Amino acid sequence: MEIRTVGVIGAGQMGNGIAHVFATSGYDVRLNDISQDTLDRAMALIEGNLDRQVSKGRLTAEEKAAALSRIRATTDIAQIGATDLVIEAATENEKLKHEIFRSLAPHLAPKTILTSNTSSISITRLAAATDRPERFMGFHFMNPVPVMQLVELIRGIATSEETFRTLEGVVERLGKTAASAEDFPAFIVNRILIPMINEAIYTLYEGVGSVQSIDTSLKLGANHPMGPFELADFIGLDTCLAIMNVLHDGLADTKYRPCPLLVKYVEAGWLGRKTQRGFYDYRGETPVPTR
Numbered sequence: 344m345e346i347r348t349v350g351v352i353g354a355g356q357m358g359n360g361i362a363h364v365f366a367t368s369g370y371d372v373r374l375n376d377i378s379q380d381t382l383d384r385a386m387a388l389i390e391g392n393l394d395r396q397v398s399k400g401r402l403t404a405e406e407k408a409a410a411l412s413r414i415r416a417t418t419d420i421a422q423i424g425a426t427d428l429v430i431e432a433a434t435e436n437e438k439l440k441h442e443i444f445r446s447l448a449p450h451l452a453p454k455t456i457l458t459s460n461t462s463s464i465s466i467t468r469l470a471a472a473t474d475r476p477e478r479f480m481g482f483h484f485m486n487p488v489p490v491m492q493l494v495e496l497i498r499g500i501a502t503s504e505e506t507f508r509t510l511e512g513v514v515e516r517l518g519k520t521a522a523s524a525e526d527f528p529a530f531i532v533n534r535i536l537i538p539m540i541n542e543a544i545y546t547l548y549e550g551v552g553s554v555q556s557i558d559t560s561l562k563l564g565a566n567h568p569m570g571p572f573e574l575a576d577f578i579g580l581d582t583c584l585a586i587m588n589v590l591h592d593g594l595a596d597t598k599y600r601p602c603p604l605l606v607k608y609v610e611a612g613w614l615g616r617k618t619q620r621g622f623y624d625y626r627g628e629t630p631v632p633t634r
C-alpha cells in the first residue's frame with residue numbers, strides 16, 4: 344500500500360520530530376495535539392531544527408520551505424482520520440492511548456494503518472481495542488528523531504504481513520534503518536536502556552556517586568554520548584518511570600522495580616528538560632546537577 348499522508352497525534356518532543364522527518368521525506372503531515380500552544384511550540388521547534396539543517400548544508404532553503412508547507416497543525420482529531428498512516432505519539436499512558444484510538448475511530452478511513460510510537464506498552468493490547476488489529480503496529484522512533492537512525496517495528500499478534508511490509512517501505516523512504524522486535528514489554532532498546540538508567544539512579548540513591556561523577560564515568564569510561572542522567576532528563580523522567588512500571592508489571596520481576604528517587608522526581612514534577620528541572624537544573628546558562 345502506498346502511503347502519502349500521515350497523521351501524527353501528540354506534538355511533544357517525539358511528535359514534532361516525527362512530523363519533521365516525514366515532511367522532509369515528501370509526505371503530507373497533519374500534526375494533532377489537544378493544546379494549540381503545544382502545536383505552536385512544535386511548529387517553531389521544527390522550523391528551528393530545519394534551519395539548523397539548512398545552516399549545515401544538509402537541506403536547501405527551498406526544501407525547508409517545502410517541508411514546512413507540508414505540515415498542517417490541528418487540534419481537531421477528526422482531521423487525522425482520512426490519512427493513510429496514523430502515528431500516535433502522545434504521553435506514555437495506556438489509558439490515554441486507548442482513549443485517543445477510541446475518539447479517532449469514527450473518523451478513520453477503512454484503509455488507514457494505525458501505529459503507536461509507544462516506548463513500552465503492549466501493541467497487541469492497544470490493537471485489540473481498535474477495529475483493525477491486522478492494520479495496527481508498533482512504530483518506535485528514537486529521540487531526537489531527525490538524528491537517530493533506528494526505528495523499531497513491533498508486530499502485534501494479529502498484524503498482517505502487508506502492514507509490516509508497508510511500514511518497512513516507509514522506514515526505507517525516511518532513510519532510516521528498521522529493526523524488528525517482538526511484542527514484549529519495552530521491546531528491545533528500552534528493555535536494555537531504561538533499566539540501565541534506573542540502575543544509574545539507584546547508584547546515586549545509594550550514594551555510590553553524584554549525578555556528575557556517574558555521568559562523567561559513563562561518558563568517558565564507556566563512551567556513551569550522554570551520561571545516564573543527561574539522557575534520562577532528555578527522554579523525560581515521566582516517560583522513564585512509565586517504562587519501568589510497564590517492565591515491572593509486565594515481566595513480574597523485582598529487578599525492574601523503579602528506583603524510589605525516580606518516583607520522587609516525577610512526583611515533584613521535575614521531569615527533565617521539558618520542565619527545565621530534573622537531575623539537572625536547566626534554568627541557568629549551563630545545567631547544574633540537582634544532587
Ligand SMILES: CC(=O)CC(=O)SCCNC(=O)CCNC(=O)[C@H](O)C(C)(C)COP(=O)(O)OP(=O)(O)OC[C@H]1O[C@@H](n2cnc3c(N)ncnc32)[C@H](O)[C@@H]1OP(=O)(O)O
Nearest residue numbers: 392395399401462484485486487489490532533568569578
Ligand atoms: C525512550 C525511548 O523510547 C527510546 C529513545 O529514544 S531512547 C534515547 C535514544 N537517544 C540517545 O540515546 C541519544 C544519545 N545522545 C546522542 O546521540 C547525542 O548526544 C545527540 C545526537 C543527541 C547530540 O549529539 P552532539 O554531538 O552532542 O550534539 P550536536 O553536535 O549538537 O548534534 C549532532 C547532530 O544532531 C543534530 N541535533 C542535535 N539535537 C537535535 C534535535 N533535538 N533535533 C534535531 N537535530 C538535532 C545536530 O544538528 C547535529 O547535526 P549534524 O550531524 O548534521 O551536524
Ligand SMILES: NC(=O)C1=CN([C@@H]2O[C@H](COP(=O)(O)OP(=O)(O)OC[C@H]3O[C@@H](n4cnc5c(N)ncnc54)[C@H](OP(=O)(O)O)[C@@H]3O)[C@@H](O)[C@H]2O)C=CC1
Nearest residue numbers: 353354355356357376377378432433434435461462486578
Ligand atoms: N521521550 C523519548 O525519548 C521517547 C518517547 N517515546 C514515546 O513517544 C510518546 C510521546 O513521548 P514524548 O514526545 O517524549 O512526550 P511529551 O510529553 O513530550 O509529549 C506528549 C504530547 O502528547 C500530548 N497529548 C496528551 N494527550 C493527548 C491527546 N489526547 N491527544 C493529542 N495529544 C495529546 C501532550 O500534550 P500536553 O502537553 O498538552 O499534555 C504532549 O504534547 C510516548 O509514548 C513515549 O513513550 C518514544 C521514543 C522516545
